[in-house]
Amino acid sequence: MIEDLKKNYGSLFEPALIDEINKVGLLLEVPEGEDLIRPGQYIKSMPLLLSGSIKIMRPDSEGDELLLYHIEKGDTCAMTMTCCLVNGQ
Numbered sequence: 001m002i003e004d005l006k007k008n009y010g011s012l013f014e015p016a017l018i019d020e021i022n023k024v025g026l027l028l029e030v031p032e033g034e035d036l037i038r039p040g041q042y043i044k045s046m047p048l049l050l051s052g053s054i055k056i057m058r059p060d061s062e063g064d065e066l067l068l069y070h071i072e073k074g075d076t077c078a079m080t081m082t083c084c085l086v087n088g089q
Contacts, residue, residue, distance in 0.1 A: 001027050004050040008074040021048070037080065046080050049073045 002022045009018060026045070030036050036047060039058055047054065053072045056079060060066040071077055 001025070001050070005048070008050055009048060043080055046076055047071075048076050 002018070005013075005018050005022055005025075009021075013021070025048070027050075036054065037043060049071060051073050053070050054077070055070055056068045056077055057065045058068060068079070
């Protein structure tokens with residue numbers, strides 16, 4: 001996993017942070033169509049994509065799904081980051 005982290009996030013994160021993510025991070029393969037995080041769920045970690053893509057969606061006022069944006073390998077989710085910062089205060 002360390003080589004994928006360096007390749008995808010080495011220009012964004014310091015080497016010490018890459019090493020720490022490699023030590024404590026959890027490598028998951030999420031099947032297509034499965035929710036990674038649901039609205040209202042407490043967020044305790046942030047997805048860093050090493051491959052594939054994720055659609056970031058939320059329910060609209062009528063209960064339908066509203067597509068906000070996509071993230072791909074080398075990206076992370078701005079909404080998750082915001083939630084982590086708010087929950088950490």
